[in-house]
Each structure stands twice: as C-alpha cells, then as structure tokens.
Amino acid sequence: MSYIAKPKFHHPKLPRNDLGLTRRDYEGSMSTLCAGCGHDSVSAAIVEACFELNLPAHKVAKMSGIGCSSKTPTYFLSKSHGFNSVHGRMPSIATGANVANNELKYIGVSGDGDTASIGFGQFAHAVRRQVDMLYIVENNGTYGLTKGQFSATNDRESVGRKGQENAFECIDLAAMAIQLGASFVGRGFSGDKDQLVPMIKAAISHKGFAFIDVISPCVTFNNHVGSTKSFEFVRDNEHTVTATDYVPTKEEIKIEYETGTTIDVMLHDDSHVRLRKLDADYNPSDAAAAMQHIMRYQEQGEIATGLLYLNVNDTELKEKMNLVDAPLNALPFSQLRPGADALEKINNSLR
Amino acid sequence: MKINDFVIKFANVNGSGSASANSLFAKAVFRMGVPVAPKNIFPSNIQGLPTWFEVRVNGDGFLGRREGIDVMVAMNPQSWADDLASIVTGGYLLYDSTFIREIERDDIKTIGVPLTKLCNERFTVPRERQLFKNVAYVGALTALLDMDFEVVKGMVSEQFKGKEKLIEPNIDALELGRQYSLEHFDCPLDVRVQASDAVGDQILMEGNAAVGLGCVYAGATVAAWYPITPSTSVAEAFDMYCHKLRVDKETGKKKFAVIQAEDELAAIGMVIGANWNGARAFTATSGPGISLMSEFLGLAYFAEVPAVLVNIQRGGPSTGMPTRTQQSDITACAYASHGDTKHVLLFPSNPSEAFNFAMESFDLAERLQTPIILMSDLDLGMNEWTTSPLKIDESKDWDRGKVLDAEELNNVEKFGRYLDVDGDGIPYRTYPGTHPDKGAFFTRGTSHNEYAGYTEDGSVNVRVMERLLKKFNTAKTLVPKPVFGQLSQSSTMGLVYFGTTDIAIPETMNLLNSRGIQLDTMRIRAFPFCEDVVNFINDHEQVFLVEQNRDGQMRSLLISECEIDPAKIVPILNYDGFPITATCIADMVSKLLGKQMSGADAGNFAAE
Numbered sequence: 001m002s003y004i005a006k007p008k009f010h011h012p013k014l015p016r017n018d019l020g021l022t023r024r025d026y027e028g029s030m031s032t033l034c035a036g037c038g039h040d041s042v043s044a045a046i047v048e049a050c051f052e053l054n055l056p057a058h059k060v061a062k063m064s065g066i067g068c069s070s071k072t073p074t075y076f077l078s079k080s081h082g083f084n085s086v087h088g089r090m091p092s093i094a095t096g097a098n099v100a101n102n103e104l105k106y107i108g109v110s111g112d113g114d115t116a117s118i119g120f121g122q123f124a125h126a127v128r129r130q131v132d133m134l135y136i137v138e139n140n141g142t143y144g145l146t147k148g149q150f151s152a153t154n155d156r157e158s159v160g161r162k163g164q165e166n167a168f169e170c171i172d173l174a175a176m177a178i179q180l181g182a183s184f185v186g187r188g189f190s191g192d193k194d195q196l197v198p199m200i201k202a203a204i205s206h207k208g209f210a211f212i213d214v215i216s217p218c219v220t221f222n223n224h225v226g227s228t229k230s231f232e233f234v235r236d237n238e239h240t241v242t243a244t245d246y247v248p249t250k251e252e253i254k255i256e257y258e259t260g261t262t263i264d265v266m267l268h269d270d271s272h273v274r275l276r277k278l279d280a281d282y283n284p285s286d287a288a289a290a291m292q293h294i295m296r297y298q299e300q301g302e303i304a305t306g307l308l309y310l311n312v313n314d315t316e317l318k319e320k321m322n323l324v325d326a327p328l329n330a331l332p333f334s335q336l337r338p339g340a341d342a343l344e345k346i347n348n349s350l351r
Numbered sequence: 352m353k354i355n356d357f358v359i360k361f362a363n364v365n366g367s368g369s370a371s372a373n374s375l376f377a378k379a380v381f382r383m384g385v386p387v388a389p390k391n392i393f394p395s396n397i398q399g400l401p402t403w404f405e406v407r408v409n410g411d412g413f414l415g416r417r418e419g420i421d422v423m424v425a426m427n428p429q430s431w432a433d434d435l436a437s438i439v440t441g442g443y444l445l446y447d448s449t450f451i452r453e454i455e456r457d458d459i460k461t462i463g464v465p466l467t468k469l470c471n472e473r474f475t476v477p478r479e480r481q482l483f484k485n486v487a488y489v490g491a492l493t494a495l496l497d498m499d500f501e502v503v504k505g506m507v508s509e510q511f512k513g514k515e516k517l518i519e520p521n522i523d524a525l526e527l528g529r530q531y532s533l534e535h536f537d538c539p540l541d542v543r544v545q546a547s548d549a550v551g552d553q554i555l556m557e558g559n560a561a562v563g564l565g566c567v568y569a570g571a572t573v574a575a576w577y578p579i580t581p582s583t584s585v586a587e588a589f590d591m592y593c594h595k596l597r598v599d600k601e602t603g604k605k606k607f608a609v610i611q612a613e614d615e616l617a618a619i620g621m622v623i624g625a626n627w628n629g630a631r632a633f634t635a636t637s638g639p640g641i642s643l644m645s646e647f648l649g650l651a652y653f654a655e656v657p658a659v660l661v662n663i664q665r666g667g668p669s670t671g672m673p674t675r676t677q678q679s680d681i682t683a684c685a686y687a688s689h690g691d692t693k694h695v696l697l698f699p700s701n702p703s704e705a706f707n708f709a710m711e712s713f714d715l716a717e718r719l720q721t722p723i724i725l726m727s728d729l730d731l732g733m734n735e736w737t738t739s740p741l742k743i744d745e746s747k748d749w750d751r752g753k754v755l756d757a758e759e760l761n762n763v764e765k766f767g768r769y770l771d772v773d774g775d776g777i778p779y780r781t782y783p784g785t786h787p788d789k790g791a792f793f794t795r796g797t798s799h800n801e802y803a804g805y806t807e808d809g810s811v812n813v814r815v816m817e818r819l820l821k822k823f824n825t826a827k828t829l830v831p832k833p834v835f836g837q838l839s840q841s842s843t844m845g846l847v848y849f850g851t852t853d854i855a856i857p858e859t860m861n862l863l864n865s866r867g868i869q870l871d872t873m874r875i876r877a878f879p880f881c882e883d884v885v886n887f888i889n890d891h892e893q894v895f896l897v898e899q900n901r902d903g904q905m906r907s908l909l910i911s912e913c914e915i916d917p918a919k920i921v922p923i924l925n926y927d928g929f930p931i932t933a934t935c936i937a938d939m940v941s942k943l944l945g946k947q948m949s950g951a952d953a954g955n956f957a958a959e
C-alpha cells in the first residue's frame with residue numbers, strides 16, 4: 001500500500017466537469033491494496049469515467065462482496081453510499097436495492113473468487129434478471145485476500161507461484177454472462193485505461209445488466225512467469241476485437257469511419273457507443289457468434305478484449321416486473337396502506 | 352349427547368380433491384356460529400399418500416387440538432386400521448360402503464354410505480365421480496350432524512360464483528349423501544352441530560394469509576422469497592393481496608415487487624438491499640431457509656440494516672418433518688449467525704395477532720435498525736383459525752425510525768452513521784441519494800468506527816459492540832409485552848407459554864382448575880425479554896414453561912439472558928409434530944405436582 005495521503009484541497013487549475021467538479025471529487029479514501037495491484041487502476045478508471053460522465057456521485061451506489069477487489073469501492077466515489085456485503089452475495093444486495101430504487105446508478109465490484117465460485121449462483125441470477133447495474137469483476141485468477149489460492153477463472157495452463165499445476169477448467173465469466181443474457185458484456189485489462197474508461201462510461205449509461213470482466217493482475221500472488229493473468233502475459237496476448245468510443249449525448253458524431261468496420265449504437269440515455277471493429281469478423285450483436293469467437297481466441301491462448309456483446313433491445317428488471325415509474329422507496333404510506341374499509345371487506349369475506 | 356363439542360376427522364388420499372369439500376364442512380359449522388379449529392395433517396407429497404383433515408368443533412371456544420376422534424370419515428384404505436383405532440369408544444365411523452371393509456371394533460357405531468356407487472350412478476366423467484364422493488360425504492354429514500343445509504348450499508353457490516355450471520352438480524352430490532343418510536339412518540345422531548352465536552364477529556383465517564396481509568398494511572413493497580413448506584403461502588398471500596390492493600389503476604403497474612429468489616441467501620440479501628435503500632422489504636421461510644440466511648442476518652445485525660424475516664417453523668432438525676409443526680427454531684433465530692449476534696423475535700399466537708405483529712415488525716425493524724424475526728409455525732400458518740377480526744388504527748402513521756433527510760443533514764455538522772446521539776444505542780441513518788455532499792457512508796460487515804470507517808482497533812470494536820447491546824436493551828422497552836392470565840395472589844406457581852400453545856391454554860386451565868390446581872399464566876410475546884417477563888418468574892416460586900421442542904429452547908434463553916435459576920423453570924415439552932393438547936399440558940403439570948389425574952389418560956404421557 002502507498003503511505004502518502006492525498007491532500008484534499010483543490011488545485012485551482014484542476015479541470016472541472018459540467019457539474020463544476022474535479023476528479024478529486026470522485027475519489028475515495030486511500031487504497032490499502034498492494035502497490036501496483038491491478039485493482040487500483042480499475043478504481044482510477046471508474047473515477048475517470050464518472051468524472052467524464054458528469055455523474056452526481058450521491059446518485060451512485062457502490063456494491064461489493066468480499067476480497068481485495070471488493071474492498072475497492074472505498075477507494076472511489078466517497079460521496080456515494082457504499083455496501084460492502086458478504087462473500088459472493090453482492091448480486092442479491094444489488095438486486096434488492098435496485099428494485100427499491102432504480103433511479104440510482106449501481107456499480108458493483110467483485111472478484112473472480114467472489115463471482116465465479118462462492119457467488120456463482122447469485123451472479124447468474126442477477127444477469128438473467130437484467131438488474132440495471134454495472135458489474136465489474138476484477139479478475140486476477142486468484143484469491144488475493146486469502147493469499148493466492150487458485151480461483152475458478154485461472155486458466156488450465158496457468159501455473160501457480162510455486163509451480164503448482166491447475167487441473168481444472170477455467171470459467172470464462174464474459175462468455176458466461178453472454179450466455180446468461182447480459183445485455184452489455186465487455187472485457188478489459190487494468191493496464192489499458194484507454195480501452196477501459198470508455199467501456200465503463202458506456203456500461204454505466206447502458207440500461208440493463210452491464211458486465212465487464214477486467215483482467216486485473218495480482219502483483220503479489222499471480223504475476224509470475226507461467227501465470228496467464230500476469231501483466232506481461234496479458235499485455236502480450238490481449239487481442240482487442242472492438243475498440244469502444246463513448247459519445248455523450250450533446251456531442252455530435254463527427255468522425256467518419258469506414259463503413260462496415262464501425263457500429264454506432266444509441267443507448268437509452270441518447271448517448272452513443274461507437275464500436276470500431278478491429279477484428280473484421282467479429283459481430284458484437286450476435287450472442288452465439290460472439291461466444292464462439294471468444295472461445296476460439298481462448299483456444300489459441302489469447303484473450304479477446306473490448307466490448308464483446310451489446311443488446312439495447314432487452315428490458316431491465318424494473319420493466320420486466322412491471323413496477324410503477326416512481327421508485328418503490330419513494331411511495332408514501334398513504335399509497336401503500338389500503339384503508340380500514342378494504343380491511344373490513346376482507347374480514348367479511350372470511351366470515 | 353355431544354352438541355357443539357366434538358372432533359371429526361377426514362382421512363383421505365392426498366391429491367383426491369378432498370381439501371375443498373373438507374373445508375366446506377368446517378366453514379359451514381363456522382357459519383352456523385360455532386367456533387371451529389380445522390387442522391390439515393398432510394404428508395410431504397403431491398399425490399397418493401394419506402392426508403387428514405381434523406376439525407375440532409367447540410361451542411366454548413376450546414380450540415386447541417384434542418386427541419380422540421368422535422366422528423371418523425375414513426376414505427383411505429391405506430390408513431384404515433390407524434383411523435379406526437383413533438375413534439373414541441361410542442364414536443362414529445362413516446365410510447364408503449360400496450366396498451366391503453373389515454371393521455374390527457364393536458365399541459363404535461358404523462355408518463356405511465355407498466359413496467362410490469352413488470356417484471358412479473349419478474356422474475359420468477371419471478374425475479367428477481372421484482371429486483363428488485367428497486362432496487357427497489359432506490352431504491351425508493349435514494343430515495347426520497343436523498347441520499343447516501341451506502347454509503351449506505349457500506356456500507356452494509358462493510364458492511362457484513361465476514362458474515354457475517358447477518353449482519348444480521355440487522348440490523346434487525350433497526343431496527346424494529344427505530338423502531341416503533336421511534333414508535337409512537336415524538338422523539341426527541347424538542353428535543350434533545347447533546346454531547349458536549359463539550363465533551360473534553370472528554373470522555376464519557390462516558396465519559400465513561394474515562401475515563401476508565399484515566405486510567401489505569405495513570407498507571412493505573418488496574418481498575423476496577424461495578419456496579418452502581410451510582412458509583410459501585406467506586409470499587403467495589402478499590402477492591395475492593397486492594394484486595388486489597396495490598396495482599395502479601391507471602397504468603396497471605405494480606406498487607410492489609415479489610421476487611422469487613434463487614435461494615434463501617439471495618432472498619434475505621435482496622431484503623437487506625431493499626431495506627438499505629429505504630423500502631420496506633421482507634422474506635418468509637422455514638427451517639432450512641433459516642440456516643441458510645444466517646450469514647446475512649449477522650451482517651444486518653452488525654451493519655444495522657432493518658429486515659423483516661417471517662419464520663414459519665416446522666419440524667426439525669435438518670429437512671425433518673416439513674409438514675408438521677414445532678417451536679424449535681428459537682435458539683437458531685435468537686442467535687442466528689456467528690459472533691456475538693442477537694435478534695429480536697416476536698411470537699404471535701393467532702392470525703389476528705400475526706397480522707398485527709407483521710405490521711409491528713416493520714416499525715420495530717426500522718426503529719431498531721435490525722432484523723426482526725416473526726416466529727410463527729405451521730399450525731398457525733397453514734390452518735384456518737377462528738380469530739378476532741383484523742383491525743388497523745388509521746390514525747397511526749408508520750414509524751420509519753431515525754432517518755435523516757437532506758434538510759436535516761444540512762444541520763448536522765459531521766454525520767456519523769454509528770454515533771449514539773440520543774443515548775438509546777440507536778444511531779441515525781440516511782438513504783442513498785439523499786444529499787450531494789453529506790450523509791454518505793459505507794455499509795460494511797467488517798469492524799467499523801462511528802463513522803462507518805474500517806477499523807482494526809479493538810477498543811473501537813468493543814465500543815460498537817457495547818452500543819449494540821445498549822440498543823438491544825432499548826428493544827426490550829419497544830417489543831410487545833407479555834400477556835398475563837388468572838393472576839391470583841394465592842398462587843405461587845406459574846405457567847409460561849408462547850405462540851400457538853396459547854390456543855390450548857383456556858382448556859388447560861379448566862382441566863387444572865378442576866383438579867384443584869391454580870396457576871398464574873404468562874404468555875411471552877417477544878425476545879429480548881422485557882422486565883415484566885423477568886418479574887413474573889421472580890415473583891413465583893416455580894413456573895412451568897410449555898414448549899413445542901425437545902431442548903427447552905425458550906427455557907435456555909430465559910436462563911441465559913435473565914440469569915434465572917434453572918431449577919425455577921420446569922419444562923413441559925411436546926415435539927411430536929402435532930399441535931400440543933390441553934390434556935398433554937395438564938397431565939404433565941398434574942404429574943409434576945403429584946396431583947391426581949384424569950383416569951383415562953393415566954400413564955399415557957411422559958413427563959420430560
């Protein structure tokens with residue numbers, strides 16, 4: 001961890017967003033993670049994305065489970081409410097919170113242990129319910145907080161720090177999310193901020209379940225030679241299939257792209273996602289094809305990154321449940337409690 | 352002659368469509384103004400196994416379960432021998448005489464009605480032939496027990512309102528049984544139902560329906576649950592009443608969310624998430640679900656998030672007896688989760704109280720910022736009870752507890768989520784999204800200071816734990832007080848009970864009084880125990896504590912929480928899965944007191 005506390009004063013020249021806020025306003029308390037931990041870069045990318053999106057921080061709720069990754073919500077958006085729940089169970093907390101009030105933006109941060117093992121069930125069901133949230137897995141192929149056991153996202157060919165072999169198949173959470181019906185699925189790398197920040201911005205703007213699997217190396221337990229989740233390995237074997245540009249509502253779409261290689265998708269808040277296809281064959285709107293593509297890369301020992309799947313036509317949880325427009329938590333008692341007359345009718349029906 | 356004082360039992364095959372005919376019978380007696388206590392004794396099975404429906408009819412309102420069947424309607428060859436054996440001497444056996452059956456008892460009276468034959472002659476569709484046999488025996492009973500036939504016919508018409516085509520064949524089936532009985536037997540028998548006004552304004556309702564409705568009236572907007580017997584009908588009732596009472600008329604959109612979760616962990620997680628966000632949310636479960644919810648209950652306790660959990664207790668341990676009743680989750684709920692964790696429990700005794708307690712649970716959960724566990728059981732939850740009508744106080748607003756809004760936050764210098772500002776151990780909370788700069792905090796299950804910041808400073812953690820204890824003490828002043836009965840200056844002995852045991856108590860006292868035993872009574876209605884509870888025990892030399900579990904769980908709780916001398920509390924236990932009977936309690940107390948007992952039951956019980 002770094003011991004230098006950040007001064008909280010605002011430099012007059014710090015750039016400000018439309019709300020008059022600086023990046024500092026989106027930061028959290030000092031990180032206590034290992035120096036160089038990939039997770040800190042993800043926190044920084046979230047700060048950057050929220051700053052650029054001009055999000056009022058108090059309208060964001062941060063959710064997490066347990067693990068080094070799950071600690072990070074303390075390290076960004078200190079003006080947001082946060083909920084560091086129990087191991088693997090953040091999806092249910094987020095689901096309940098979302099149903100109670102879906103006017104907030106929900107950012108959930110989890111780890112590969114938190115999501116792919118203990119919380120696999122809850123993760124699957126949050127996806128299939130299309131809980132309107134951004135769900136980030138900071139994926140390091142290991143249990144950081146309990147000191148380096150293999151996780152279920154560790155690749156078959158990836159060896160442990162002491163040369164231990166991994167006998168079991170790896171769970172690809174991005175492919176899993178596509179299969180389970182997530183409407184926005186991306187994969188990033190904590191070392192590639194340029195790719196990550198626009199993807200997070202698009203994911204936050206997206207309505208429905210947005211999932212980003214961020215390969216986020218654990219420098220302490222899984223950054224050695226032979227690990228497929230080390231900085232070096234990911235840098236060398238990352239294969240970006242689509243590059244994401246996020247175009248906010250007010251900005252006109254200026255740049256011209258060669259047709260056929262770009263896809264322009266309008267999100268529910270009228271902002272746009274512009275996808276540049278770096279792999280000409282990749283089709284991010286076809287779930288089955290996208291999954292096949294991802295698996296093919298994996299077979300070759302490569303990691304497909306970028307916005308892997310996007311579907312803006314599905315409805316999210318609140319619509320699926322046909323809830324009233326006003327958040328449930330804002331309905332007054334007078335609208336929720338039927339009167340004594342209604343109760344008397346019920347009494348009569350029971351006589 | 353047994354007028355308005357008998358037990359009738361229907362022995363059926365599960366899935367044969369007997370349930371609606373049986374409840375038609377019970378409701379008809381109720382409609383005649385006579386208090387009834389119907390009980391479903393059902394298997395954990397969908398089709399084929401034996402199932403029973405037992406109705407105690409009692410004009411004095413003694414509606415606890417009673418052993419000894421006065422009239423047995425034996426429709427199930429599988430359980431024939433046992434069913435016959437349970438009939439009291441001089442009692443009646445009503446059976447389908449289409450088939451020749453061996454009746455090995457000569458101390459009972461038999462009434463054979465050829466139900467199958469009658470129905471096969473009258474109806475053509477096989478399913479109808481099967482279903483109407485049930486209706487036909489109800490018809491027979493109307494003649495045999497002297498019931499008001501107009502009442503029964505009226506109920507059939509009500510039941511099939513909108514499906515008029517079904518009314519006629521149902522009434523035909525009733526008539527089949529009725530006419531046959533009138534022609535062949537000396538009707539009515541010496542067991543009879545006589546119109547009365549003993550029911551008064553009471554209603555007939557299941558506890559689970561009452562809890563579901565209570566949650567609607569409490570303003571709950573989110574229910575997350577996972578199916579499990581016997582709690583399923585709580586969520587279903589909530590959903591049903593919400594569809595009637597909480598759908599926006601113009602848009603057809605819902606002012607409630609019922610989520611069938613993937614398991615109980617997720618169900619309680621959703622409830623905690625929703626409550627954290629300021630919506631009233633609850634879940635309902637039973638036995639195994641309680642075990643699964645443990646970790647989250649500890650989080651809600653320590654992070655101080657309100658939650659309402661309805662526990663419809665069933666027979667344990669493990670999967671146990673899922674369709675039988677017990678009060679055996681008391682310790683598991685009081686101390687659910689690891690570490691020094693304690694929860695507030697409420698013990699309703701009847702549907703009307705369950706309705707009130709359901710509403711109160713939400714006020715308490717938000718006032719105390721902690722889970723409230725409503726401890727019902729299968730007997731209360733899944734049986735219809737004769738109970739006082741449901742009432743609300745329309746002038747009473749909901750109590751949302753200590754929540755700061757934006758304006759109040761403006762007046763706070765530095766918000767501390769876990770600061771004990773008022774000295775009652777209850778801190779102030781804020782809902783997410785309230786204020787741009789103030790009031791945000793980090794909810795965590797890790798040790799934290801008064802500002803919700805992570806800490807590993809042991810002394811800070813001690814401070815927080817002490818405050819939680821202070822809050823628990825505050826809870827003692829807020830939870831429902833005990834109910835006392837028969838308080839006499841003379842009695843040095845007391846009888847303590849809780850929950851559904853209550854229904855057996857008036858009859859128990861009657862039996863005891865007739866044996867010259869005077870006891871003061873106290874019905875515990877909540878944990879933690881308030882001062883009144885402790886005083887009652889201290890003021891008596893000895894108390895009997897009635898529980899429907901093996902280990903005397905409430906007793907342990909009293910001993911450990913109130914530092915009461917164990918010798919003072921004598922356990923009276925019954926945990927065979929059937930609701931406890933007055934005879935059982937009275938006999939155990941009598942034996943323990945060395946008094947004479949009712950001859951018939953001598954030796955028929957074991958004192959624990």
Ligand SMILES: Cc1ncc(C[n+]2csc(CCOP(=O)(O)OP(=O)(O)O)c2C)c(N)n1
Pocket residue numbers: 066067068069070087110111112113114115138140142143144145146151218
């Ligand atoms: C019920 C439960 N079991 C075990 C643990 C111990 N535990 C804490 S974090 C963790 C694994 C975290 O791994 P991951 O989610 O990948 O996060 P990372 O630390 O790698 O970011 C485990 C097993 C726990 N907190 N709770």
Ligand code: SF4
Pocket residue numbers: 032033034036037038039068069140144145217218219220221
């Ligand atoms: S142990 Fe690994 S995951 Fe945890 S903080 Fe250190 S580097 Fe990050």
Ligand SMILES: [Mg+2]
Pocket residue numbers: 067111112113138139140141142143144151
């Ligand atoms: Mg990990």
